[in-house]
Amino acid sequence: MGAHNVDKPALSVGYGEDVFKGAIADKYLKKEGLKLADLEDYSWINDASKPDKIAKAMLAWALDKGATSFCHWFQPMTSTFRHGDTGQVQMSMLEFNRDGTTTFELKGKHILFGETDGSSYPNGGMRATHTAGGYLAIDPSSPVFLRDDCMFIPACFVSYNGKALDEKTPLHRAHQAMSKQGARLFKHLGFEVTGMVNNIGLEQELFFIPREAYERRMDLQFTGRTVLGKMPARGQEGCDHYMAPINVVGPAMACMKEIQEQCYKLGIPLKTRHREVAPNQYEFAPEFGSVITQTDQNLVVMQICEEVASKHGLVALLQEKPFSGVNGSGKHNNWSISTLCGAQLLNPGDLTKRSGNPEIFPIVMSAIVAAVDEYGDLMRLAIASPGNDFRLGAMEAPPSVISTYLGTQMTAYLKDFMEGNVYEYKPATTPVDLGVDILPIVHAPAEDRNRTSPFPYGGHRFEFRAVGASQNVSMV
Structure with a gap:
């Protein structure tokens, strides 16, 4: 054709x-x-x-x-x-x-x-x-x-x-140090690489509220959050807002479309848009990319959201906890590492195939877990702000205590590695039969999704879920 x-x-x-x-x-x-x-x-x-x-x-x-x-x-x-x-x-x-x-x-x-x-x-x-x-x-x-x-x-x-x-210079210094020391480690493991790259994908949450209502609330204008007032008759208890249809004739949809249009002209690959859990809460998420450009692009996205919202009679609230009793807004940081030649360090199959050494993947995972254990206080410090501290642990995920979750299969594999049993990690998927002949079999990944951990392993990436919506992630 x-x-x-x-x-x-x-x-x-x-x-x-x-x-x-x-x-x-x-x-x-x-x-x-x-x-x-x-x-x-x-x-x-x-x-x-x-x-x-x-x-x-x-x-x-x-x-x-x-x-x-x-x-x-x-x-x-x-x-x-x-x-x-x-x-x-x-x-x-x-x-x-x-x-x-x-x-x-x-x-x-x-x-x-x-x-x-x-x-x-x-x-x-x-x-x-x-x-x-x-x-x-x-x-x-x-x-x-x-x-x-x-x-x-x-x-x-x-x-x-x-x-x-x-906040950008420290990011560059950390990125360069990771690249240099990672290459040094891999050389000792028999895998010659010229350097490494941090990759991230940032899920940007925010609220869109009517400007007319915003202008009647001095607390929102001065602090970014409501300080006084009654709880609404209905909040998010019915779970009726999360991923619900976006009203195609309402201002929120027109606003989100214009935000995407402006971002696309700037080469910002916003991929998803949807309603979030709380009323009037929404999310954008891009394709992942280099930590330097993704961080820069996210700063532009936040500015565009605020500017475009005003054109549609709305206000974009990026403060992490603008309303009591409903979920706040985060910026989930999906983080991974790759070599300059493209080997994905958190993808066990790809890394083992490219390096020829099944020991490298568990060593990478062990280093990350050790870093979370030893430097969890610095991770907590990186996400501390007045708005985000209201959000973390406030009857919503994630908690403010820094930990990681690897899942049962990965945990068992690393325990085997600690005991001297070296083999390639091959996560097993689980077939899920929907019970209807014409529907396909779903192949669920090795681990279920854990929304309570602030830093879970999600298959080929870690997700730092505790980052605040308004933050510049350069320091994260």
């Missing part, structure tokens, strides 16, 4: 058109004598011959898209006050000439570095009014993107002495 001559849905048109990467970046880089590979090799930032050319390509792209400004986009420390917020100073790309004319200009030094005040953020005294310098450096691993008339350059933010003033 021939191809269907059907117009593509609006959502599928223009995906990634506002991000400087892939074919879009390649088109402009070629005009400057460069290739996409030059941009994807992060060492270009230290090659004196390339930054000016890349800046010129970015400028041409930005102007073609109607942008006239740029900024270094960073993630200042929040100290629980600015959860999910980012920082920026938008600079015009116009140069004002002596003869009264103007030209657009962007040089390599403009995109590589920036400088701003580092003292006006909660940074624990690392900067003061008389020692206020804060310095910005481009993050080449996260793509440049456009919003409105401004080009955003993801950046890290440090002090005059190199101390991190942001």
Whole structure:
């Protein structure tokens, strides 16, 4: 049969058109004598011959898209006050000439570095009014993107002495340390790898409430949660909101569709949308990806949710526990590790096949369990905030006590490994017969879903369920 001559849905048109990467970046880089590979090799930032050319390509792209400004986009420390917020100073790309004319200009030094005040953020005294310098450096691993008339350059933010003033620099340092030490461990196990990558997928929960109701509640406006008032006549007891149909003529559906449209233009792969447990609670979830880009994208998603909601007569509440008596909002962090060559460390079949060594998978799992046991206090600290502490353990999953759950099959396998029995872990699925001849047999995974553990193993990933909805997960 021939191809269907059907117009593509609006959502599928223009995906990634506002991000400087892939074919879009390649088109402009070629005009400057460069290739996409030059941009994807992060060492270009230290090659004196390339930054000016890349800046010129970015400028041409930005102007073609109607942008006239740029900024270094960073993630200042929040100290629980600015959860999910980012920082920026938008600079015009116009140069004002002596003869009264103007030209657009962007040089390599403009995109590589920036400088701003580092003292006006909660940074624990690392900067003061008389020692206020804060310095910005481009993050080449996260793509440049456009919003409105401004080009955003993801950046890290440090002090005059190199101390991190942001939440992204520690993430990069941790990511690099994990990659280096993981490769060292694998070398001792006979599996040569060049490095490792943390991958995450973030399930973003939030509430949409009518703006008219929000504007009548000073407590919601000032604290993000209701402090006074009566319990509603009906809450979530009937479980009638969870995954219920979204009203296609209501403002919530129109709002969610527009959020997806804006995210798709920025190359943010939002995959699912649905109603959550509490009334007026919803969720978006993307495809998983690199921890650096996923974290950046989630910060953009939260901002877009707040902006678009206002257009539809709604308010997006990202605070973790805005209403007493019903579930709060989290941001489940689905975490896994892979090698740079693509071996999935939490997928026993894939890892054993690629490494040829069945001992590596149980060693990886043992290291993770040991880390949770030894550093559970740091995991708890990473998710502590006024809003999230109201949510955790408040008659809903998960509890605030950090632990992990592996399931019976995995636990038995690791006990065997401890006793010296080495073999490949092959989780057994369980056939579930629905009792109807025309329906297929469901093959249930090795373990049931555990929603009470804050850090359960879910097959090929761990799910850090205790993260708060408003959080920047850089520090998680």
